[in-house]
Amino acid sequence: MKTLQPVEVVKQVNEGNILTPKGFKADGAHAGLRYEKKDVGVIYTETPASSAAVYTKNIVQAAPIAVTKDSISQEGKLHGIIVNSACANACTGEQGLKDAYEMRKLAAEKFGVSEHLFAVASTGVIGELLDMEKIANGIQALNPTTERVSAESFETAILTTDLVSKHCGYEAIIDGKKVSMGGAAKGSGMIHPNMATMLGFITTDAVIESTDLHAALREVTNDTFNQITVDGDCSTNDMVLVLANGEAGNEPLSSTHPEWPVFIEMLKQTAETLAKKIAKDGEGATKLIEVNVHGMKTKPEAQMMGKTIVGSNLVKTAAYGADANWGRIIAAMGRSGVTFNPREATIAFGDIVVLKDGEPVAFSEEDAKVYLEQDSFTINVYLKEGTESGTAWGCDLTYEYVKINGSYRS
Amino acid sequence: MKTLQPVEVVKQVNEGNILTPKGFKADGAHAGLRYEKKDVGVIYTETPASSAAVYTKNIVQAAPIAVTKDSISQEGKLHGIIVNSACANACTGEQGLKDAYEMRKLAAEKFGVSEHLFAVASTGVIGELLDMEKIANGIQALNPTTERVSAESFETAILTTDLVSKHCGYEAIIDGKKVSMGGAAKGSGMIHPNMATMLGFITTDAVIESTDLHAALREVTNDTFNQITVDGDCSTNDMVLVLANGEAGNEPLSSTHPEWPVFIEMLKQTAETLAKKIAKDGEGATKLIEVNVHGMKTKPEAQMMGKTIVGSNLVKTAAYGADANWGRIIAAMGRSGVTFNPREATIAFGDIVVLKDGEPVAFSEEDAKVYLEQDSFTINVYLKEGTESGTAWGCDLTYEYVKINGSYRS
Numbered sequence: 065m066k067t068l069q070p071v072e073v074v075k076q077v078n079e080g081n082i083l084t085p086k087g088f089k090a091d092g093a094h095a096g097l098r099y100e101k102k103d104v105g106v107i108y109t110e111t112p113a114s115s116a117a118v119y120t121k122n123i124v125q126a127a128p129i130a131v132t133k134d135s136i137s138q139e140g141k142l143h144g145i146i147v148n149s150a151c152a153n154a155c156t157g158e159q160g161l162k163d164a165y166e167m168r169k170l171a172a173e174k175f176g177v178s179e180h181l182f183a184v185a186s187t188g189v190i191g192e193l194l195d196m197e198k199i200a201n202g203i204q205a206l207n208p209t210t211e212r213v214s215a216e217s218f219e220t221a222i223l224t225t226d227l228v229s230k231h232c233g234y235e236a237i238i239d240g241k242k243v244s245m246g247g248a249a250k251g252s253g254m255i256h257p258n259m260a261t262m263l264g265f266i267t268t269d270a271v272i273e274s275t276d277l278h279a280a281l282r283e284v285t286n287d288t289f290n291q292i293t294v295d296g297d298c299s300t301n302d303m304v305l306v307l308a309n310g311e312a313g314n315e316p317l318s319s320t321h322p323e324w325p326v327f328i329e330m331l332k333q334t335a336e337t338l339a340k341k342i343a344k345d346g347e348g349a350t351k352l353i354e355v356n357v358h359g360m361k362t363k364p365e366a367q368m369m370g371k372t373i374v375g376s377n378l379v380k381t382a383a384y385g386a387d388a389n390w391g392r393i394i395a396a397m398g399r400s401g402v403t404f405n406p407r408e409a410t411i412a413f414g415d416i417v418v419l420k421d422g423e424p425v426a427f428s429e430e431d432a433k434v435y436l437e438q439d440s441f442t443i444n445v446y447l448k449e450g451t452e453s454g455t456a457w458g459c460d461l462t463y464e465y466v467k468i469n470g471s472y473r474s
Numbered sequence: 475m476k477t478l479q480p481v482e483v484v485k486q487v488n489e490g491n492i493l494t495p496k497g498f499k500a501d502g503a504h505a506g507l508r509y510e511k512k513d514v515g516v517i518y519t520e521t522p523a524s525s526a527a528v529y530t531k532n533i534v535q536a537a538p539i540a541v542t543k544d545s546i547s548q549e550g551k552l553h554g555i556i557v558n559s560a561c562a563n564a565c566t567g568e569q570g571l572k573d574a575y576e577m578r579k580l581a582a583e584k585f586g587v588s589e590h591l592f593a594v595a596s597t598g599v600i601g602e603l604l605d606m607e608k609i610a611n612g613i614q615a616l617n618p619t620t621e622r623v624s625a626e627s628f629e630t631a632i633l634t635t636d637l638v639s640k641h642c643g644y645e646a647i648i649d650g651k652k653v654s655m656g657g658a659a660k661g662s663g664m665i666h667p668n669m670a671t672m673l674g675f676i677t678t679d680a681v682i683e684s685t686d687l688h689a690a691l692r693e694v695t696n697d698t699f700n701q702i703t704v705d706g707d708c709s710t711n712d713m714v715l716v717l718a719n720g721e722a723g724n725e726p727l728s729s730t731h732p733e734w735p736v737f738i739e740m741l742k743q744t745a746e747t748l749a750k751k752i753a754k755d756g757e758g759a760t761k762l763i764e765v766n767v768h769g770m771k772t773k774p775e776a777q778m779m780g781k782t783i784v785g786s787n788l789v790k791t792a793a794y795g796a797d798a799n800w801g802r803i804i805a806a807m808g809r810s811g812v813t814f815n816p817r818e819a820t821i822a823f824g825d826i827v828v829l830k831d832g833e834p835v836a837f838s839e840e841d842a843k844v845y846l847e848q849d850s851f852t853i854n855v856y857l858k859e860g861t862e863s864g865t866a867w868g869c870d871l872t873y874e875y876v877k878i879n880g881s882y883r884s
Contacts, residue, residue: 124808124816155804155816157833190801191834300805377787377871378879385880391600394565395710398534406534406565423567424601461787463873469788470795 073236074330077244080233081215084246085269086311087111090214092221095202097150097188097195104202105221107265108144108175113307115142115183116278118285120302126154127164128184129303135168138180140274142307145183145265146171146203147222149250153186153194154300163194170203185263185303187224187250218248222263225252225468230341234330238323239314243270247334251292251342264289264304264338269312270327276318280331281306288335291367291456292343293375304335343457344440348464352440353383355456359447365402366454372400373443374458383441384460388432390418393443403449410446483646484740487654490643491625494656495679496721497521500624502631505612507560507598507605514612515631517675518554518585523717525552525593526688528695530712536564537574538594539713545578548590550684552717555593555675556581556613557632559660563596563604564710573604580613595673595713597634597660628658632673635662635878640751644740648733649724653680657744661702661752674699674714674748679722680737686728690741691716698745701777701866702753703785714745753867754850758874762850763793765866769857775812776864782810783853784868793851794870798842800828803853813859820856 077084092105115136119129135142146167153160164184172179186194208214219229233246245268272280281304289304317327344352355374360366373379376396382389390411398406407422414435417425435441487494498519502512525546529539545552556577563570574594582589596604618624629639643656655678682690691714699714727737754762765784770776783789786806792799800821808816817832824845827835845851 122805122808123814124804152801155801155829155832155834157817190799190805191829300801300808377875381876381879384876387880389600391562391565391710394534395532395600398532398710404533407567419565419601422565424565461876461879463876465787466791466794466871466873466876469791469871470797 073326074333075235077233077235080246081212081231082107082218082246082248082265082267083210083212083215084233084235085244085267087269087309088267089208089210090218091206091208092217093202093205095148095205096198097148102217102221103149104199104206105147105218106144106171106206106208107218107267107307108208109307109309111309111311112141112143112181113309114272114274114277115140115305115307116274116281117303117305118281120299122300124155124300126152126186126301127156127160128153128186129301130161131164131168132183132185132303132305135180135183141181142183143175143177143181144171145185145305147185147263148194148199148202149222149224150188151186151192151194152188152190152301154190156191156193159193163196166196167194167199170200174203174206183305185301187222187263187301190300215248222248222250224250225347226250226345228345230338230345232334232337234333236326236330238270238317238326241312241314243312243314243327244268245330245334247338249338249342251345252347262289262299262302262342264335266304266306266331266334268306268308269310270308270317271310271312271314272308272317277306277308279319280328283328284331284335288332288339291371292339293371293456293458340457343459346459347468348462349459350439350462351383351460353458353460354442355445356442356453357445357447358453359449360402360452360454361450363452363454366452367456369397369400369402369445370454370456372396373445374456377461380458380461383436384462386433386436388413388418388429388436393445394419397445404447408448412444414442483736484743485645486743487643487645490656491622491641492517492628492656492658492675492677493620493622493625494643494645495654495677497679497719498677499618499620500628501616501618502627503612503615505558505615506608507558512627512631513559514609514616515557515628516554516581516616516618517628517677517717518618519717519719521719521721522551522553522591523719524682524684524687525550525715525717526684526691527713527715528691530709532710534565534710536562536596536711537566537570538563538596539711540571541574541578542593542595542713542715545590545593551591552593553585553587553591554581555595555715557595557673558604558609558612559632559634560598561596561602561604562598562600562711564600566601566603569603573606576606577604577609580610584613584616593715595711597632597673597711600710625658632658632660634660635757636660636755638755640748640755642744642747644743646736646740648680648727648736651722651724653722653724653737654678655740655744657748659748659752661755662757672699672709672712672752674745676714676716676741676744678716678718679720680718680727681720681722681724682718682727687716687718689729690738693738694742694745698742698749701781702749703781703866703868750867753869756869757878758872759869760849760872761793761870763868763870764852765855766852766863767855767857768863769859770812770862770864771860773862773864776862777866779807779810779812779855780864780866782806783855784866787871790868790871793846794872796843796846798823798828798839798846803855804829807855814857818858822854824852824854
């Protein structure tokens, strides 16, 4: 695949969000972990939702990850998730774990449900304890509704150094019923394969068991969230959570359901849209870079090469400068760990071919500059090792990234 | 080992350089590949030298690498090496390979020696052909001597975006004879494990066969040149070359020679000094970061973790901001691919412990800031997985890096 193409039966919902599917409510509030910005958010469904999540592969995992794993492990069901920004509650020892369980309890009490039916997520600075008094007050202040403004409140509350909130919505007909899906995400720094300071929340009213939902999520994550990189760093707190409350009334979805591919496609669209929004809004980024690698023996190889290219600081700074410096691309390909014949390599910025079968091609630097100055561009790599392709997304590396990260804590 | 400690018998030579050993000459000249700066350099020894080299592991290797491999493969001997900066002669196809052979021939003719007794190295922009007329004129202009000023000319001629020239010299007594060693290097961008746009040239008057020299070089490279990173990128042109002309008159060195460890130590000192100078002068860098990882099961694991930490953009930007953001260090450790128990992790900036057995420790942010504002500082990581240690070196990530690389070609 070049990029995921919308299957016709899956339709994007204009201004869709986590409240696009039936039965979900959300809100965000200001708990005071930050001076002004909302910093606590909730997604809630009265009908318990089948749940599935994927987590950071970092060996160091924050306390809320342990708590969410515990919740989902019990029944595979959730009423909702409570999230805070500003403090990651990571590397906070026993106290941090107690605090994460307490946060879950406070949310469950607020909504009158069992503790194990709530998930917890945190994002922000590592190594500082949560201010639990503020968290408690923030949770009390939450007042979830089904209105768009409530989704916006949630989307804002989960941001850290993100500049824009990230959301999308899709719908499809399954078993003659309208099934909807919505998503919200935050990203920015520490974004790299295998999840990063990335939180993704996907809601759907589809009927699906937790185990099938988990299978679908895993399948989709490898091609979407795990194919973005902002800075190569991978956080302690990453999580993508899907809640399926079943209110659409379709027949239970599983791999034997004839319309399973439609559901997978909808989940893919949602995940890819969120992932690309995260990449584009990487810390200090001014543009989205898409890398498509064609003609590899296997898809994972194509994906790995794509990630190496889009993760190269030299490619990223050249992108910032709109400099058609393809030498850095082939150098990144060569160190990607993937075997290929450089004499058969072709590289193009969009349609502008700069290297053809391993030999430099004369091209208009001016045209290339115009192309690379767009707020989104594509690098295409063609090899002759096989027929598999893979895509990765990232962003440019700018002064602003250095500024943001030179003194993030202050 | 924490860092390599000087063995007493190996002494640093004040202002030592590639001309510290007997019998070597050098020079640099202005061929006109750049406007003003010297851009062609030579090292020459009248007595043919046993030679050994290690090269980039990038699949894409520049033409001069092929030529140097060809030269050394023939007799394991060299009279010298001809180097140019400004143009890497990489990804230049058949013409590039012809040009690299022609460059070797021009140098050999100039000095009246066989072609295969000259090595070739290039560094600079990828994908552009060498201007052979300028190269020919530059080679003609070379006039190597044994004077310090000639070593300085060579050191200058090989630089690209480096700000300072890099050299060192050592001596030791072996078999009652004074054996000397000197080195010159260039680095700056695209510096990462497995060689990068890094050229290292080491001269010695030791008597040693080419195969033994190669074994020594390989042993030392893994702990030195391969443990530095500037930006995670790895070039198409990296090479470290050692020339041993035997003029010291010691008994031939090999692993059975009683003073073999002295020679290894001298080579290690030379390589480590050059490697650290490269890291410190990374593109846009303002400081050298040393990371020591202690208590790992194996040395390669300790080295890999060290490299991951010192290669993290988030650690690098925090270093720039003198921000004691240890959360980024443990996050990097967690994604390093090395297994460890985070609850036993201790992290210190120099002696300032910030995480002890997985729990945050109160520390003076002010003291930490003062420590991190130095032009060189150390991150110490202590684990309890085993008894092995490893060291890596890198630099901070600054506005200047982005500036340099946003428009390197223009």
